[in-house]
Amino acid sequence: MTGSEIRRSMPLFPIGIVMQLTELTARQIRYYEEHQLITPARTDTNRRLYSLNDIDKLLEIKDLIDQGVNMAGIKQLFTVKEQQALDENELQKQDEKVRRDLSDDDLRKLLRKEFMQAGRFTRSSMRQGDMSRFFH
Amino acid sequence: MTGSEIRRSMPLFPIGIVMQLTELTARQIRYYEEHQLITPARTDTNRRLYSLNDIDKLLEIKDLIDQGVNMAGIKQLFTVKEQQALDENELQKQDEKVRRDLSDDDLRKLLRKEFMQAGRFTRSSMRQGDMSRFFH
DNA sequence: AACCAAATGTTATATTTTATAACATAAAAA
DNA sequence: TTTTTATGTTATAAAATATAACATTTGGTT
Known part of the structure; x- marks a missing residue:
């Protein structure tokens, strides 16, 4: 695995930041996880942590949903x-x-x-x- | 200003993530801010948000402190x-x-x-x- | 040695953020 | 029309953060 791939998969962002970056609600983000479209990491205290890859995926999801894909x-x-x-x-x-x-x-x-x-x-x-x- | 400079100065990380990434305590990070070595952004609810540049600076600070610089x-x-x-x-x-x-x-x-x-x-x-x- | 200041630790309290779950609802599909 | 899907809303508990005060450590001064 390359260095940039490691960086892109590093769990860094709490859900609040991801909400801002993607303009999705927490409800939506967790719903997509429920449907296994993303699988964010968890802290040892159960907080979700998202990677850059996760964020990219969420933006893709948003796009596809806008286009009517379920x-x-x-x-x-x-x-x-x-x-x-x-x-x-x-x-x-x-x-x-x-x-x-x-x-x-x-x-x-x-x-x-x-x-x-x-x-x-x-x-x-x-x-x-x-x-x-x-x-x- | 270039695109990468904008990205590097974008306020993204809450203090907890910065603690992990830098291996500094919250106390230390806030103390360095008190001394104007960094000036993280704030959310509208007063939470600090750090940029990649901030994190780089903190790592530099850590290094310099290890070398005895005040x-x-x-x-x-x-x-x-x-x-x-x-x-x-x-x-x-x-x-x-x-x-x-x-x-x-x-x-x-x-x-x-x-x-x-x-x-x-x-x-x-x-x-x-x-x-x-x-x-x- | 005694003292002082710098850097950091520790603790307490208030606010904010996040997680989970349940119920509600609008729009699309069957 | 009835179901299903996607999302909103609300309540509750736990975790994260902010601020401030006091404590401790450590290196340098007197």
Whole structure:
């Protein structure tokens, strides 16, 4: 994990600050947590502490809600994006490896990965219908 | 003012977080404020809010105190460094101007500024003796 | 040694913030 | 129309913060 990723995931902000930064109410922020869209850390005295990543997510949530997406939709979007990020990371690592040492076997693996990547968003990982509102 | 400077001066952190990040007690942090080494913002309900800059300063203070510097010394160091930063900014702006349009007059001004800069730390702005412990 | 001031600790009290939970409500979905 | 979803509102308890006063420690002075 890189340094900036560590900093971005460091639990720093109490809910009051997060309210200001996101212009969400405490009720909303806790509700989104209840629906597992974020999982802030806790102090040893049970106070929630949010990271920069959490705040980014909350801003994304706010945006999506404005666009009419519900909790389930947002959750799906997050898992898809998470998967994408992992795939892209994997692709990049593969690319680097290829640049160092390109074997037939690696090439096959790489192509398979990129194929999977290209096929994203056509099926899988989202149950059909849920996201149909995006494609009309 | 640049974007990063704005972010670094944004009041974000309540004192509890600052205590963790700096490993200073609330008493110490407030004491340094009492001596005008930092001036955190206040919420409309009188809670202190510290910026990243404040936190950096507190870490510097901690370091200097470990080295035996007292409040007055730290204050002097801060004003000197502040002045330095302003001078450097000024120098840079002059440099840029020169690159665009170098007149004899500007050249004279620039040289005078750089001369001043070189002579820093020999006298002035610190009363002799206060900082002598640094130069033995 | 006795003293003094600087830096920090400790304690008490009042206010503010946060957590949890329950009930209320408006808008969207079924 | 009835349900569900997202959010508001209210009450209560616990934690965090502000202020101020007094206590303690420590290094330097006399």
